[in-house]
Amino acid sequence: MEPDAFLTFTERAAVFFSEHKNLLIGAVVGIVAVAAAVAGFSYSRNANTLKMETLLFEMEKAKAGEDMKAALGEMTAKLEQLDKGTYRIRGLLMVASTEYDEGNFDNALKIYQEVLDASAPETLNHFVALQGQGYSNLSRQEYDKAIEAFRSIIDRSKDYPLFDIYSGLVRSYEGKKDTENALLILHEMESRFKDHPQSKWVDRRIKKLTPGV
Numbered sequence: 001m002e003p004d005a006f007l008t009f010t011e012r013a014a015v016f017f018s019e020h021k022n023l024l025i026g027a028v029v030g031i032v033a034v035a036a037a038v039a040g041f042s043y044s045r046n047a048n049t050l051k052m053e054t055l056l057f058e059m060e061k062a063k064a065g066e067d068m069k070a071a072l073g074e075m076t077a078k079l080e081q082l083d084k085g086t087y088r089i090r091g092l093l094m095v096a097s098t099e100y101d102e103g104n105f106d107n108a109l110k111i112y113q114e115v116l117d118a119s120a121p122e123t124l125n126h127f128v129a130l131q132g133q134g135y136s137n138l139s140r141q142e143y144d145k146a147i148e149a150f151r152s153i154i155d156r157s158k159d160y161p162l163f164d165i166y167s168g169l170v171r172s173y174e175g176k177k178d179t180e181n182a183l184l185i186l187h188e189m190e191s192r193f194k195d196h197p198q199s200k201w202v203d204r205r206i207k208k209l210t211p212g213v
Helices: 005-019 021-063 068-079 086-101 105-118 124-139 143-156 163-175 179-192 199-209
Strands: none
Touching: 021 068, 021 086, 068 086, 086 105, 086 124, 105 124, 124 143, 124 163, 143 163, 163 179, 163 199, 179 199
16 A cells, blocks of 8 residues: 555655754744844834924924914924935925025025035926025026026926026016017017916016017
8 A cells, every 4th residue: 555645745844844943943033034124114114204294294384384483493493303315305495495485595595505415406306496596596686696597497407397487587687687688588488388377477578678569
C-alpha cells in the first residue's frame, strides 16, 4: 500500500520546520516588522499632512479677521511651524499677500523673494511670487523692476492666467509716462483677451491714452 501523499508532505514539512525553526521565525518577525513600519510611516505621514493643512487653514482664518496687525502676528507664528517645502511656500505666499494688502510692500517683496528662492522655476508658486513682486514694485513706483517681473512671466509661462500680468505691465509703462509702449501692450491685450470678462477695461484704457479719441 502506497503511503498517503498528503501525510508524507506534512511530515516532511514538520521536519523542515523543526530543523529551520529559528530561521523561519526570524523571517516571519521580519515581515511583520516591515509591515508595521510601513503602516507606522503611512500613519505618521497622514498625521503630519493633517497638522500642516490645519495650520494653513488657521492662517487663512486669521487673514479673514478685522485686525490685520494681530492677524499678521498670528500668521507669522504659525508659518514657523510649517515644514519646509510646499507647505511653507503656501504659507509664505499667504503672508506676503497680506503684507501687500496692508501696504507693507517692502515686507511683501522680501517674502516673495524667499518664495522665488525656494520654488522651482516654471512652477505655479514661482509665477505667483513673480506677480507679487511685480505689483509690489509697481506700488513702490519701481516701474522698471515691475516691468521686468511681468515680462518674465509673459515670456516663460505657458498656461498662467495673464490678463492681470498684462494690465500690470500697462500700468507700469503708464507710471513711466511711456504711452507708446502702454498702447502697444493694450492693443496686444485687445486681440488676445477679446472675450475676457474685463475686456472693457482695455477699451477704456486705449481711449484714455490715444490722442484725439
